[in-house]
Amino acid sequence: MKKQTNLSIDFCGVKFENPFCLSSSPVSNNAEMCARAFEAGWGGIVYKTLALESKFKIVMPSPRLNTYNYAGKRMVGLQNVEQITDRPIKDNIKDLTWLKKSYPNKILISSIMGYEDNDWVELAKMSEDAGADMLELNFSCPQMAHPAAGHRVGQDFQAVEAFTAVVKKASNLPVIAKMTPNITDMVPVSLSAKRGGADAISAINTIKAISGIDIENYSPMPNIHGSSAATGFSGPAVKPIALRFISDLYNSKSLGLPLSGIGGIETWVDALHFILLGSTNLQVTTAVLRYGYRIVEDMIEGLTDFMIARNISNLDELVGLASRKLTDPSNFNTRYQVVSIIDESKCIGCGQCYLSCHDGANQAIIFDSVLRKASVDEQRCVGCMLCSIVCPVINCITKKEVDTQITKHAAIF
């Protein structure tokens, strides 16, 4: 019998109806927007990061976005110079209060950023009083105009630990530390957050990047009145990097904190990737910038169907399942070798496998120009599978294992 499936999760003792949250960004800028997101089905919202305008006045640069297009496809990645909220703190607190009152079953996470201890304390208290369910500490905005904030804090282990501790002391709410990927290894700094008392880690914030250059006038983009900067990059292009950080955190034996995964999630499949590598909770912005709040419907439906098909009743059952299979490359079993096989009946004769193998691999594909069919020279094939990657036909090129005890394989000299 099929088990009952639901997408609800327990994240730091907080119950979410589904793991899908808006991340702290323009998509969670005010109450009206957040209300629409809740109505669309999002399980939680990390509200646009609060700060005290009395300490530092935020003025957004303009234009503030640049798209990274690839092969005629728009927004494969997105660079932004957006900062934290530029709205007055009292307006934002009013919005948070109204949101929690209007949507008591949805989860409201207040993202905060201070510049010194007192700021963190004040913001944490105001958020808690407004009814926030959790706090997220923004240690990771890569383009804060303030010299001692954002990812500069996130790269400073002591600051991370100290600010976390201050917040934990001031508030009873569960605390998530949001980490920057602009660092070699995210584990040590996450351990600092843990020492400070953090209950969870969210990652990744955006990656410092330069998404393009206007070659007419040699200006990096976005061109802000003649200047630019390496700033936060997000979207589908960053997902593989985000996944790596999530798995590092999940596989760290000493960390052991629940994770909120962020970075290029657009579909339920992306979401599942993050879950399988160790995320319990998920956050999304760039896909919403492009397609709107409605995309959560497809995430919910798609993930539910996957779970039903697999007879999985609880999302927890999936968390980290793939991370456990990650190892150091030095541990690979190199006696296991494969070669490509081409299904001639499926081959449409484009010859892409031939070109790629010829110029980029081991010259192991034979192309019959008359019949326009490709075949594999198994003696030369090193089993890299580049051919199957470039082949436009699904399942035309597959692999088969070679018994390296008996057969000489081109990859083993």
Added chain:
Amino acid sequence: MDNPAKIQRIEQFQNMRVPLNMQAALVESNRCLLCYDAPCSAACPAGTDPAKFIRQIKFHNYKGAARTIRNNNILGGTCAHICPVEQLCEKECSIKALEDPINIAGLQQFAVDYGITNSLESTTPSKKTKGKIAIIGGGPAGLACASSLLNKDFSATIFEREDKAGGVPIYNIPEFRLPEQVITNDINNLLNQGVEFMFNSPIEDKESISKLLSQGFDSVFISTGLSVPITLDLLQGYDNAYDYNSFLRQHKFGQKRGILQGKIIAVIGGGSVAIDSAVTAKACGAKKVYLITLEQLHELPAEKEEIELAHMMGIIIKSGSQIIKVKESGNHISSLSGVEVEPIESRQTNPSNTVIIDGTQFSINVDLVIQAIGTKPGSEISEFDNNLQTDENGIIQVADNYQTNIPFIFAAGDVVNGGKTVVQAIGEGKKAATSIINFLSKRTTI
């Protein structure tokens, strides 16, 4: 583009195809599989090399794409508009096994236009240090031959009996399929190469060719095409029976909109030219246009896209039909009578291969009849030289290298192949140029 918008453009005699913008061209080029030894390129009779220019577009080398097209096909812009791609490059497109073929014509037009709007450098002028070639007929074969010769520093003089170069494309293809500016742009590239045009210069007497030799020409290339439309004896002598050539040319350069307001037109023929005539008549305001074809609907020689266009324009296709009688008032046809026929053997359409289906007689009142049932060489061919070998229809006989039985005379295009496509004529013109160059180089070394 939706149909009403397309119809509106046709009725205004504007290019009915909206060109791809850069984003659309990029997306389309990125669908291309960039085949090894690409079958699309192998399928182009003119050697335009679509695989290369699509790759160039994909890798943002737009000017390179424009250069490839121009270097390979001097009528690259023209071909982008009128080539029957679904029979040629797009037919062979590998991706067809998975999805729609790449819009090669659209990408070609994009690249040619890009070259024009982004000041692609002019073509290189010929040094004209090699031989001098006279080209008779300034249609696609003649223009392509001239370009290839100029490229190799020969000089080329085109004798054209009309007052414009371009041949069939310029006189017989309606503006909504091929704007005159497109051919003009292509021909400008040829002018920059240094071609010389002698307009209003028919070559039609026996002495002409020997005169050319005495003027210092080393070789003669005949590309006079098929200039005489075939007409039905039944319709001979009526003042409202036109051939396609006189009809299309009148409406290409003359009055257009509304000129056939309220009229009923019958077009006889089932090929591209017939459909061009029918659509033109409709665009000129005709109330009703019939297309009467001997072929069955599924065997029409016209391109699928053209047949769809005829349907879209509301043209009534009476396929598998033959006109057998004319009702006249004076020398004016007032109605056509016909019958439905079926072929005795399928896929062989000529009146002798059909049988009349009993009880299918029909009669259509008409104001104008346009005949588009084929074309043949002009009588000038036999006048060139008594010894020039032709078949009984006046088609010039050539060897594989387009050399006639008179060694210094070469010929290609419709006058040799009996009437094929523009792109075929271009390919033949290019190959003939190579043969002429080979011929002349051998001669000088001897």
